[in-house]
Amino acid sequence: MSNLSDGGSLDGFSSNESIKASSNHLRGLIKEELLEDTPAFSDDSEQLLKFHGIYQQDDRDRRKEARAKGLDKHHQLMIRTRIPGGVVSAEAYLAHDDISQEWANGTLRVTTRQDFQLHGVLKGDLKQSIAAINGALLTTLGGCGDVERNIMCCPEPKQDRFHEQVDRSIASMVAALTPRTRAYHEIWLDGEVVDTSEPENEPLYGEQYLPRKFKTTIALEGDNCVDVYAHDLALVAMRGKDGSVRGFNALVGGGLGRTHNKPETFAAAALPFAFVDADQVVDLAREVIAVQRDYGDRTNRKHARLKYTLADRGLEWFRGEVQARLQFQLQPAETLRWQPVDDHLGWHEQGDGNLYVGIYIENGRIADVGAVRSRTGLRHIVDEIRPEVRLTAQQNVILAGIAPRQRARVEELMAEHGIEPVESIPLAIRNAMACPAIPTCGLAVAEAERVLPALIRQIATLLDELGLAGERISFRMSGCPNGCSRPYLGDVGFVGTTLGKYDLMLAGDFEGTRLNRTYAPNVPMGEIPGLLRPIFIAFREQRDGGEGFGDWVQRIGFDALREQVKAPA
Ligand code: SRM
Numbered sequence: 001m002s003n004l005s006d007g008g009s010l011d012g013f014s015s016n017e018s019i020k021a022s023s024n025h026l027r028g029l030i031k032e033e034l035l036e037d038t039p040a041f042s043d044d045s046e047q048l049l050k051f052h053g054i055y056q057q058d059d060r061d062r063r064k065e066a067r068a069k070g071l072d073k074h075h076q077l078m079i080r081t082r083i084p085g086g087v088v089s090a091e092a093y094l095a096h097d098d099i100s101q102e103w104a105n106g107t108l109r110v111t112t113r114q115d116f117q118l119h120g121v122l123k124g125d126l127k128q129s130i131a132a133i134n135g136a137l138l139t140t141l142g143g144c145g146d147v148e149r150n151i152m153c154c155p156e157p158k159q160d161r162f163h164e165q166v167d168r169s170i171a172s173m174v175a176a177l178t179p180r181t182r183a184y185h186e187i188w189l190d191g192e193v194v195d196t197s198e199p200e201n202e203p204l205y206g207e208q209y210l211p212r213k214f215k216t217t218i219a220l221e222g223d224n225c226v227d228v229y230a231h232d233l234a235l236v237a238m239r240g241k242d243g244s245v246r247g248f249n250a251l252v253g254g255g256l257g258r259t260h261n262k263p264e265t266f267a268a269a270a271l272p273f274a275f276v277d278a279d280q281v282v283d284l285a286r287e288v289i290a291v292q293r294d295y296g297d298r299t300n301r302k303h304a305r306l307k308y309t310l311a312d313r314g315l316e317w318f319r320g321e322v323q324a325r326l327q328f329q330l331q332p333a334e335t336l337r338w339q340p341v342d343d344h345l346g347w348h349e350q351g352d353g354n355l356y357v358g359i360y361i362e363n364g365r366i367a368d369v370g371a372v373r374s375r376t377g378l379r380h381i382v383d384e385i386r387p388e389v390r391l392t393a394q395q396n397v398i399l400a401g402i403a404p405r406q407r408a409r410v411e412e413l414m415a416e417h418g419i420e421p422v423e424s425i426p427l428a429i430r431n432a433m434a435c436p437a438i439p440t441c442g443l444a445v446a447e448a449e450r451v452l453p454a455l456i457r458q459i460a461t462l463l464d465e466l467g468l469a470g471e472r473i474s475f476r477m478s479g480c481p482n483g484c485s486r487p488y489l490g491d492v493g494f495v496g497t498t499l500g501k502y503d504l505m506l507a508g509d510f511e512g513t514r515l516n517r518t519y520a521p522n523v524p525m526g527e528i529p530g531l532l533r534p535i536f537i538a539f540r541e542q543r544d545g546g547e548g549f550g551d552w553v554q555r556i557g558f559d560a561l562r563e564q565v566k567a568p569a
């Protein structure tokens with residue numbers, strides 16, 4: 001691959017490829033532009049900043065106001081802290097809470113990939129925010145950009161040999177797959193600029209990094225709480241008879257992003273790939289990424305994820321390429337069996353005499369909203385009790401390592417701050433997720449996080465009225481077809497098409513093993529409960545035993561479903 005240190009362009013490649021190649025390992029002009037008294041970075045820096053975990057955004061609610069002031073936009077930045085397995089120390093939690101108050105918009109967002117996001121940071125406050133995150137021993141490097149993203153893992157804080165071994169595998173993978181560039185330290189932490197004749201080496205990523213983002217998750221046998229089928233690479237840790245990790249089943253090629261009316265873009269569920277021994281997992285991950293690095297499409301970013309490489313070249317070809325780079329033999333993938341997904345909410349023993357409690361956070365937004373003061377409440381609990389904090393893939397928070405005698409105090413603080421115990425939260429609300437969408441996401445065509453609370457309460461009331469309040473049905477909303485809340489892997493997906501309208505997706509499943517499909521396109525949000533009502537009634541009458549909602553829709557099919565719900569119930 002060429003090094004465009006002269007800032008030229010790479011013929012035939014997407015413009016991002018030239019930006020990466022000429023960036024001197026992600027430096028570009030970020031450091032210089034940071035010193036300029038301007039509200040925003042240049043377009044090229046905007047692309048490079050992503051690798052540092054930073055998105056340049058604008059407050060879409062304030063566009064009119066900005067224009068009235070003669071400004072282009074109300075520019076601000078979003079910072080994403082990469083949190084492997086979602087594990088955060090109490091100190092790092094408190095540091096993020098401090099940053100959110102001092103330099104961001106006063107809220108902390110738990111993402112669907114177990115990271116923290118801080119929204120609304122101004123350019124002048126960026127450097128100290130990043131430094132504070134690093135001061136708490138976390139990094140934003142690789143939070144975004146064309147690299148391995150945050151490595152997810154089931155966050156259940158069980159203390160046993162199996163979990164310890166998985167934790168060690170994650171740590172080794174993070175060490176092997178994190179970019180090596182010294183740019184991050186130079187720019188954000190005033191690290192020494194090392195002037196040496198030795199070229200800086202990115203052994204895995206080279207000069208141009210990957211064609212596109214790459215996402216990996218680790219699931220623990222039986223529990224798909226991290227949505228393995230959405231990932232470029234998913235590794236399912238398998239339990240041996242002696243309670244150790246006997247190996248990993250790998251799946252490849254999942255990805256959900258698509259573009260409306262562009263059928264050449266599509267959501268894909270990851271495919272079974274291979275089984276490897278526990279000590280082979282890092283090499284496997286590295287070589288899977290390396291093949292995608294070498295063969296992924298660098299000409300068209302809408303066709304650059306691993307799922308497209310596999311669609312174009314085939315899974316067998318891919319297996320051959322990965323195998324050729326490995327010193328060991330890939331074993332055949334085993335059949336996976338999933339138990340009901342566990343969201344890890346509520347109180348549980350964690351295996352060492354201590355307890356953990358999973359706390360529901362609506363759409364991952366840790367904020368003080370009306371009577372529910374989760375931000376102040378969590379801050380208070382973490383400050384006083386000092387639990388380990390774990391972020392879940394359903395945008396919730398687990399507090400771990402709580403001594404049994406501290407339980408009453410945690411419950412008292414939760415109640416004082418209006419944080420409800422999970423048992424009192426209707427299941428529809430508990431099993432719902434939405435992406436941030438408007439006002440921060442520049443790609444949103446519809447609302448999500450701000451409108452789902454009202455809609456999901458209507459749906460919860462409807463289910464209660466129909467005697468279905470005890471059903472586990474997942475509802476996932478996103479403000480555009482990119483699918484950040486994984487709407488294509490739930491029982492019910494709402495995918496924004498334009499302001500106020502959503503494609504209604506059905507026939508996925510609660511366990512997240514099957515993609516759903518568009519049942520009704522472009523439904524005005526106000527019509528969604530009315531559309532769902534007769535479907536829920538038919539489900540109640542016709543389901544087979546404990547059959548899940550999505551499984552029932554899948555079994556009877558859309559044609560039969562449409563036929564049945566035509567008649568007034
Ligand atoms: Fe995402 C882009 C938010 C998980 C697919 N995603 C974005 C951006 C950064 C918008 C942008 O590019 O300008 C969003 C920032 C909004 C904001 O204001 O915060 C954004 N994505 C999110 C988060 C915060 C949603 C959430 O509710 O938590 C999640 C952050 C995860 C993290 O910590 O890293 C998030 N995004 C996902 C997922 C789910 C997953 O990975 O499990 C997906 C679908 C899986 C996949 O990648 O295929 C996802 N996001 C996308 C895409 C489509 C990618 C594609 O291959 O087409 C984009 C757009 C893009 O990359 O061009 C995108």
Ligand code: SF4
Nearest residue numbers: 435441444479480484
């Ligand atoms: Fe933005 Fe679309 Fe992702 Fe929602 S799904 S955060 S609207 S890119």
